[in-house]
Each structure stands twice: as structure tokens, then as C-alpha cells.
Amino acid sequence: MSASTALLTDRYELTMVDAALAAGTAHRRSVFELFARRLSGARRYGVVAGTGRLLEALELFRFTDAELTWLAEEDFLRQETLDWLADFSFSGSIWGYPEGEVFFPGSPLLTVESTFAEGVLLETLALSILNADSAVATAASRMSHAAAGKPIAEMGSRRTGERSAVAAARAAYIAGFSATSNLEAGRSYGIPTMGTAAHSFTLLHDSERDAFAAQVASLGPGTTLLVDTYDIEQGVRNAVDVAGPGLGAVRIDSGDLPVVVGRVRRLLDELGAVDTRITVTNDLDEHTVATLAASPVDSFGVGTSVVVGSGSPTMGMVYKLVARTGDDGAWVPVAKRSAAKASIGGRKGVRRLVSATGTVLSEEVLLHDGAADHLELGHGETAQEVVVPLVIDGVVQSGHTGTAGIAAARERHRLSVAALPPVAMSLTRGDPAVPTLYVE
Amino acid sequence: MSASTALLTDRYELTMVDAALAAGTAHRRSVFELFARRLSGARRYGVVAGTGRLLEALELFRFTDAELTWLAEEDFLRQETLDWLADFSFSGSIWGYPEGEVFFPGSPLLTVESTFAEGVLLETLALSILNADSAVATAASRMSHAAAGKPIAEMGSRRTGERSAVAAARAAYIAGFSATSNLEAGRSYGIPTMGTAAHSFTLLHDSERDAFAAQVASLGPGTTLLVDTYDIEQGVRNAVDVAGPGLGAVRIDSGDLPVVVGRVRRLLDELGAVDTRITVTNDLDEHTVATLAASPVDSFGVGTSVVVGSGSPTMGMVYKLVARTGDDGAWVPVAKRSAAKASIGGRKGVRRLVSATGTVLSEEVLLHDGAADHLELGHGETAQEVVVPLVIDGVVQSGHTGTAGIAAARERHRLSVAALPPVAMSLTRGDPAVPTLYVE
Incomplete structure (x- = not known):
């Protein structure tokens, strides 16, 4: 089995890179967000897992001679694209929920900022790992x-x-x-x-x-x-x-x-x-x-x-382009427009509102990054940061991978679950235990 | 990632080998059968998949220095057992349904004959691969x-x-x-x-x-x-x-x-x-x-x-010891006795009864190997062999692995499904399309 993780990927990620390189758009700065539109199985909360594995897989996401030879034989990419892949090593930044953290519909679990080509290449692998591992962790937590x-x-x-x-x-x-x-x-x-x-x-x-x-x-x-x-x-x-x-x-x-x-x-x-x-x-x-x-x-x-995730073997997380720059370098929020799968364009922030007694009240998804500054808090409420840096300029941040990452994630899970309201522990199908509020 | 597949295994397989080696029972000849008690999701037929992958994984099922060092550090096996594992390479024989073949409750999908120690070691890996791959193939076939x-x-x-x-x-x-x-x-x-x-x-x-x-x-x-x-x-x-x-x-x-x-x-x-x-x-x-x-x-x-197997992400196949020799070398049929999970002891054969027009009529599980000789057939009916040798005395038989194995399995699937009665194609939940008959 190859140590490279680069082909654990849908073919269309590579054809998109190919076409975008030819069109001169591959290098537009882009923000992709990974999130779940809903909680599979009508669960009360989700648990993020796989983040550490993704970061480990990211470091093995390299197109070595073995991958490049096979791709060349398949003959669906231009030589310029093969050369670009040969040099590929993710150089962007990723912020996200730390592994073990609870989440709700719309929570921005990963935010990937890079060129379009670099960000789109990670889509399949990121979703494979997080969808599968989070489905298990969400069931296991219950x-x-x-x-x-x-x-x-x-x-x-x-x-x-x-x-x-x-x-x-x-x-x-x-x-x-x-x-x-x-x-x-x-x-x-x-x-x-x-x-x-x-x-x-x-x-x-x-x-x-x-x-x-x-x-x-x-x-x-x-x-x-x-x-x-x-x-x-x-x-x-x-x-x-x-x-x-x-x-x-x-x-x-x-x-x-x-x-x-x-x-x-x-x-x-x-x-x-x-x-x-x-x-x-x-x-x-x-x-x-x-x-x-x-x-x-x-x-x-x-x-x-x-x-098998106790009835919900996958989380249904998606990975969507929410913003990209134009030729003038200015950011443009983008979103698919169709009704059933509508997304909200623009990079999002997030804060978790917690009561004076330490119970989570709501997940506030901030539609404009930085809007949190304007949050008005009730008496004794605090707004917790949830997102942490995972990769900065291509460098995986320490503490998230290996056995140390697992120990940290286990502790994070314990603390996060303890702060949920009691309804979160209901095993019946129902609404998320905590509302997700979208804040302009 | 290690190329060895030997640790993709439940710990108890190794502790059983350890205890059986010490007790002098590890080398008793044994027959394990892999089968499904029922068809997950009340499907009309199942499709065997993963057989070729299992045979490929079997050839990588070796305890190399890396595995042995870790096991020694974990300190739960005796040195004699570690030495036995170091020398391990499956030397028994495996017969089974060819990949792509349809199956029904009770069909003996794999029959593993070897010493107890060799056969029990394969349990977890065989079930992991066949349960997962067959769940996908069964859904995909529909x-x-x-x-x-x-x-x-x-x-x-x-x-x-x-x-x-x-x-x-x-x-x-x-x-x-x-x-x-x-x-x-x-x-x-x-x-x-x-x-x-x-x-x-x-x-x-x-x-x-x-x-x-x-x-x-x-x-x-x-x-x-x-x-x-x-x-x-x-x-x-x-x-x-x-x-x-x-x-x-x-x-x-x-x-x-x-x-x-x-x-x-x-x-x-x-x-x-x-x-x-x-x-x-x-x-x-x-x-x-x-x-x-x-x-x-x-x-x-x-x-x-x-x-995810369209609602049935795993097949629920099990791997059971059905016969083993005693100190006198004579075979003893064995089975767990409890009600809900009762198994039928003794090595089984199987024949598929087919009508004169080529439609499958029934799956006949022969409770004593060789009993097929006594089968009485109706007018124009034929009894087809389903089982093929997959491994003989430790040697993987040709035609089942690699791309040739996949091509053969795809063709086998096409022919097997074509021979099923029309009710097999119903997408509703129901009984298996073909009855499994146990023949003394």
C-alpha cells in the first residue's frame, strides 16, 4: 500500500486543478469551509473526530513518482498540471474545531485558506476522514x-x-x-x-x-x-x-x-x-x-x-468554496444558489455563548469574520473561542497529531460534553441541543 | 502505514493462540466457517465481495520485527507465542464462494481448514474485509x-x-x-x-x-x-x-x-x-x-x-469453529448452544439447485460434507457446485486476486444475478429470493 495519500481523492479535484491552471484562475486565493448542514440521525450534538488523522494524512499528501507515473499513463491531465502536482505541498492555512469538540449544524469545522488549486485538492480526503471518524465519535459519545x-x-x-x-x-x-x-x-x-x-x-x-x-x-x-x-x-x-x-x-x-x-x-x-x-x-x-x-x-x-455510527455511518459533512478573490485581489463571497442545498457565502467566524454557570447556550456563526467584536452578551454570559489554528502557511501546528493529539482530543471531548445542557444527553431523535444562530 | 496486515486483528485472537499453545491444543485440526445468519436489511440476496482482497491481505499477514517488538513491549504473550508468531504464515486451506457470487443465509462463504491457531488468527481480518465489501456489493448490485x-x-x-x-x-x-x-x-x-x-x-x-x-x-x-x-x-x-x-x-x-x-x-x-x-x-x-x-x-x-451499504453498512457475517479434532485425531463437530446465536456444528458442503431453464431454485447446505452424492434431483434440475478452492496448503490459488480476480468477479456477479428468480430484484424488504435448505 502506498504511503502517499494523494490518490485517496476524487478524479474531479485534479481535473479542476488542470482546467483552473490553464484558465489562470488556479491561484486565486480561496476559502473553503467544511461543515454539516444537519446532524445525521437527528442527534442532539456531533463530535468532531479525525482532525489529527487528517493533519497526518496531509503531510503524506505528495505526488511522488509512483503517483505521477500512473497519472501520466491515465492521460487526463496536461503536463503543466503534472509538474504542478509534482511540486505540491499544501502551503495554505487551516483553522478548525479541535478534535473531540462538540459541534452543531453549520459549525465551521474547518476553514481552509489557500489558492483554489491547493484547497480543492484536499476536499475528498478531508471529508472522507472527518465524515467517517466523526460519525463513530458521535455515536461513541452517546x-x-x-x-x-x-x-x-x-x-x-x-x-x-x-x-x-x-x-x-x-x-x-x-x-x-x-x-x-x-x-x-x-x-x-x-x-x-x-x-x-x-x-x-x-x-x-x-x-x-x-x-x-x-x-x-x-x-x-x-x-x-x-x-x-x-x-x-x-x-x-x-x-x-x-x-x-x-x-x-x-x-x-x-x-x-x-x-x-x-x-x-x-x-x-x-x-x-x-x-x-x-x-x-x-x-x-x-x-x-x-x-x-x-x-x-x-x-x-x-x-x-x-x-457503523449506530444508524448514521457518515456525518454528511460538506466542503464548500465560500469566498475567493477576483483578478483585482478583492474577496468575493460565493455560494451555490439552488434551494435544497443552499449555502451561505463568505468566510465565517464562530463563538460559543456560555451561561454564567458554564452551560452552552448557543453556537453563534458570525457571517462576517471579526463580527464577534460587536456581540452583545447577557449578564454573566461569556463568548468562547472554539476555533484553533491547525495549519499555518503549510506548517502543521503542534499538539493535534500523534498520541498527544489523541490525549488532548479525549480531554477536549470530556470538557465539551460536560458543558452541554442536559437535553443533549437525550437518546431520542430531536433538535440539536444548542441552537445555531447566524449573526450578521 | 505498515504493509503487514497482522495487527488488523482483535487482541483475543492472539491470547487464544497463547493459551492454546500452552495447553497443547493449538495444533488441533480445525474447521472454521464464515457465513451470514441472515441478510442485512431484509435483502433478497447477498453478494460476496472482498475475497480477492482477503487473499492479498493473507499474503501480507506476517509478524515482522516491527509487530513482534510492539507485541513484546505490550507484554501479554509468552515468548513461545511470540516465536510461533514470528514463524507464522498460513499453511492451511480455504474453500469458498468465488467473489461476485450471490449468497443466502447460511451459505458457507469461506471454509478454513488448518490448525486452530492458524485458523483463529484470520477471524478478524476475514470478517472485516468480507463484511464491509459485501455490504457495499450487495447494495451496489441492487x-x-x-x-x-x-x-x-x-x-x-x-x-x-x-x-x-x-x-x-x-x-x-x-x-x-x-x-x-x-x-x-x-x-x-x-x-x-x-x-x-x-x-x-x-x-x-x-x-x-x-x-x-x-x-x-x-x-x-x-x-x-x-x-x-x-x-x-x-x-x-x-x-x-x-x-x-x-x-x-x-x-x-x-x-x-x-x-x-x-x-x-x-x-x-x-x-x-x-x-x-x-x-x-x-x-x-x-x-x-x-x-x-x-x-x-x-x-x-x-x-x-x-x-454505506444503503442502510446496511455491514453484512453481519460471523466466523465460527464448526469442527476440530480431539487427541485421537478424530473430528468432533462443535457448536455454541445458546438459543439466539445457535450454530450448526460440523463441516458443511453446498450445492445450488437450478431448474431446467437455468433459474436458481434453492441453496442446499449439506450438513455432512459429501452428502451431495445422495441428492435426488427433479426432472431437468441440476445441482451446481458453488465452492472453489481459494488457498490450498498455504498457496493462494490463481485467478482470484489482482485485476484478473476483479474481472472474474464482475463476470461471476453478472451470471449469478441473471440466474436468480425475478423476485430477487424486488427492492422491498422481504425473504431471501431463494430458500436455504439444510440437507442431512
């Missing part, structure tokens, strides 16, 4: 809140593309998950990994007791034994019998969980395994996690639903 | 059929993870799509790429006419001009005026398409552009494509819905 402080692990690698699985583990971790089953996410991003055994391990052995004994011999009595291959009650008895009352945990992957969990807890206690934890993993989503949060479950493992 | 022979292009890269986008383009192509917007899919898999310009290109220029002139100057009058940035009717007039009546196509990305398309066709004809084609790309799925198939649309571009 799930981690529903878990009410109990550990919740991501284990959905098998239900999404093998590389998306790694990104999903990262996004879920940012949004409050405690660990992942995915080893590559552990290696690439430093996320804690977890997992002990599947049903196949029990079935491999001549009896459930043999399997438990083999697992305890290798992983120690603090391991988690999967007790529902045959009969859960007998499985729990075998588990405690083999591992002793110091058994770390039992895992339940089937059955009517609220009922089963209560029975297993009583049985463990009867057997003296009062500190043995119960972890459940049976097709959970935010709703079932919420249902179980008050039961004697100690931790959750979520698979399919988190990696 | 869409390409709905297009009724008109070209249909995949352009959803921005709505899925950046590497899943490449796999999605491949899966859609196998399932009958004609092209993709994704350049990496063009380079990696030889899939035709397409695309000309976005709204931003029109907005970059001082007028729509300037933009069209720039595009035609670069891409020629045979290009596709996007006509709905401002006013569609004026856009069509500008397009023909600038490019001449030899304009290749106009693209419409908004509005009430059945109505708009009719108007645009009449206007193009009035303007003498009788050979100018109309392509539409406005949030299409199989239902809207079907609605438009009889309208004067010449080609379709589908984005979000195909890459």
Missing part, C-alpha cells in the same frame, strides 16, 4: 455517556473495513471509550487494547472446564472467562471453580441481559466471587447500554453499532 | 440492476473512511458499477475513473460561462458540465452555447429530478444538443435510481448510499 462511568470498550473491528476499524477505535477512544480490541489501534495510536477469548476457544477443548483451565493457566485468574457457550449458570460455576473466587470477570455475550446479569451477579456472590466483575457484549448500542447501566454490569463491550 | 443497463458510477469516497473508499469502489465495480471517482481505486485495481468538476469550479470563476469555457478549453467539448450552480435552465443554455451542440453531457446534482430531467432533455433537444447526455447525482439510492430509470437520464452517479 454510548460512553450511557455507560455512566463504567468502562466501555470498542470491539467492532470485524464489522467495518480493516483500516476503518483502526480509525474507529481511535474515534471511539476520543469520545470516551476506555479501550479497543484492535491491535493496530494499540500500536498506531497507543490506545489500550483488551480481549481474552471467543466461543471457539471453549469449543476447541474437550470441555468448558478444560478451556477455562487453559485460559487461566496462560492469562492468570484475573482474566475474563466467557461463560455462555453452553449453559450460563453452569459456565459461571465452572469459571469460579477453575479460577477460584479471585476470577477477574465473566463475559456474557447472549441472552436477555438485564435478567441474566442479575442472576449471574447473585450466583457469583453465592460462590464467594464477590469481586468478580461482569462484562456484557451482546449487540449493544447506546440504548441497551443505557438500559443496563443501573444493573450489576461492570463493563461493556460494543461492536457493530459503534463502528 | 443499484446497478435498477439502472437498467445505463452506466452507474460510484462517487462516495467522501462519505466513508479513506481506505474503505478504495475497497468500496472495487466492490461496487464487481457488482456492476461502471466506474468510480476514486483515483486510488483506479491505480490499485484498474477500475475506470470518472469526474469533471464540482460547484466550486463554477464559483471560482467570474461567471458560469467563464467556468464552462475554462473546463471545455481543458477537457474538450466532450466533457460533462455541471449546470445547477445557479439556474438550471440558464446553465444548460450557457453550457451548449459555450461547448456547442457537441457537448458531451450535463450533470444535475439538485432538484426534483424526474421533472428537472424531462425539462433539461427538451431544452437540450431544442438547442440542437440532441446527443448531449444527462447524468444525475443527487443523493441517489436504488429506489431513486429505479424511479429515474425510465426518464431521459443517460447515466447515474451514486455517492453516500452505495459506500
